[in-house]
Amino acid sequence: MDKKIKKVLDLQKTDYQIDSRLVKKGTIFFALKGERTDGHLYLKEVAKKGAKLAIVNKNVKVDLQDLDLETLIVEDVLEFLQALAREGLKKSPAKIIGITGSSGKTTTKEFIYTLLKSEYRVSKTLKSYNSKAGLPIAILNMDKNVDFLVLEMAMDEIGEIEKLVKKIASPDIALITQIATFAGDVGSQEVLARAKKEIFINERTKIKLINKRLKKLKSFQDENYLTYSIEDKTATFYLDVENLDFYENGKKYAIEKLPFKESHLLENTLAAISICRLAGEKFNNILKKLQTLKAYDIRFEKVLIEDVLFIKDYYNGNPDATFAALKNLPKTKGKKIAVLGSHRSYGKLSSRVHEKIINEAKKYVDEILCIGEEFKNIKNIKNYSSLEDIAKNLKKIMKKDDVVLIKGSRFLKMEKIFEFLN
Known part of the structure; x- marks a missing residue:
């Protein structure tokens, strides 16, 4: 050493x-x-x-x-930090669960932690400490004398996931939740898929679980990955949402009640259940904890303010996350209003991406309020220069029983809308 x-x-x-x-x-x-x-x-x-x-x-x-x-x-401080975390893990008896994906990482991590902790000693990365600097700091600060370490892994560039698993922490069990349709600066969806797939690169990683939809991508047609789905009965782990049945390799388990109705949160729930089963947890123990699952902070978080239901969803800014939020807005007697922040890093695709977001939003909401340079060239929409202006307009149009989705990336600081509303 x-x-x-x-x-x-x-x-x-x-x-x-x-x-x-x-x-x-x-x-x-x-x-x-x-x-x-x-x-x-x-x-x-x-x-x-x-x-x-x-x-x-x-x-x-x-x-x-x-x-x-x-x-x-x-x-080099960063390399020293990473080496320190790697060395600190060597004495840990824990099995490592690694999670990556374009969206759903943090929520799924929190769900896995909640479902495992009643029967096992478990540590997790705090908040979204998932980068080349954040992950090693999280590892150094966590209790490593446990049964499981649940680690979130993210990337800013191609090759970063590989560095995380080779230089810092190689998972025993690894999960990929989603691959974004629009890959931004990375390039194509296939390029992004290959980059996320680096989480499986080490021999130590014996258990590899992916969302069944990813099997459509060439990158995931090379192995018989374990899969999960709320749509495809042929998946290793399938959740029949209507009949409240969970299937594992065809064997049926009854679920009395699901903690969510929204499809993206149900997918996160199923991913967590699947990982817990692969980690060895009994299904009855999972059932006992299922109703304690909650949407993680600012990820489809529901807040009722003066008879208006606000949905805070401004952590993950990729278009797929926006589509999922729009699709899963709750039914209401009033109007549905979407406050949408723009997305960066899409270059030449930016106009196409933002037009698709608006077209998708029109299917699900009555009013659309936008903010961000990237929306400026789109016709027939209300695009505002500040969050304060959006808040002023919201005050004018909001009424009892309305649902207001606040959706955007962290860089826009969408939470300030609530400061201006107050």
């Missing part, structure tokens, strides 16, 4: 952070250099907060002598 890694791992149980705002007394801080900022600029701040140690780059241009803080100089 590298001496510097051993030094950090030998420290008494501590807290690890890459965000200076989260540093507290005893924290080990990793001074990462990102696109927007540089962790080295916050070393004085973390020293004042009582950090125990800061991991810094060899070529750092900040004067370390005047800091009231111990520093450890390494060649």
Whole structure:
């Protein structure tokens, strides 16, 4: 083991952070250099907060002598962070469950954790800590002396999933939830599929589960993957939503009640049940916990405000997630209103993508309010320059029993609509 890694791992149980705002007394801080900022600029701040140690780059241009803080100089902070997490996992007895996909990752992760934790010791990645920096920080901070680690894995570019599983954590059980129809900067849907499929690349990963719809893609026609579906009875795991029956390799299990009506949440539920069965959990134990499942924060989260039902769904911004949200809006006596934020990273496809979103929205809602540059060239829609303007218009058109979907990517900060409404 590298001496510097051993030094950090030998420290008494501590807290690890890459965000200076989260540093507290005893924290080990990793001074990462990102696109927007540089962790080295916050070393004085973390020293004042009582950090125990800061991991810094060899070529750092900040004067370390005047800091009231111990520093450890390494060649590359990110690589050191990843190696530290990998080394920390070596002593863990846990089986690793890895989850990736264009949407549904965090919700499915939360569902798996909820269904497993009554019978097993389980740790999970917090929030959406799923990137090349977020995943190792999550691993370092979690209790690893457990039966299962449930890890979410995401990508910003081709090859990133492979790096996550090879450099940090290789799953024993791996799941792919969805592959986006529009692949954005990555290229085609097939290119995106190959990138997500990297979660299966290591020999350690013996159990490979995918949404049955993915079998239509060339990338998933090379193996007999385990599959799940709420539509296709031939899937390994099939949920008959109408008759409340769960099928596993053709064997039927009765379910008294499902926790959701929305198809995308039912798919997430089925994926979680399937993973738990593959992990060895008894079906009766799963049934006991099924009704405790809840939609995760800002992912189709329902909030009733003055007789208007708001649906907060502004984490995942890909078009497929938007289509799913529109399709699953609840029935109401009043109007259905969609507040839609634009999507970035679609380049030449942007106009086509946003026109499709509007055309799809018209099938399900009575009013559409948009925000974002990408909607500007679409005719006959209400496109606003600010969230405050949207809130003002909502106040004028909302009435009792209306349903309002707030849907957009995190970068748009759609949650501010509620601040302006108040």
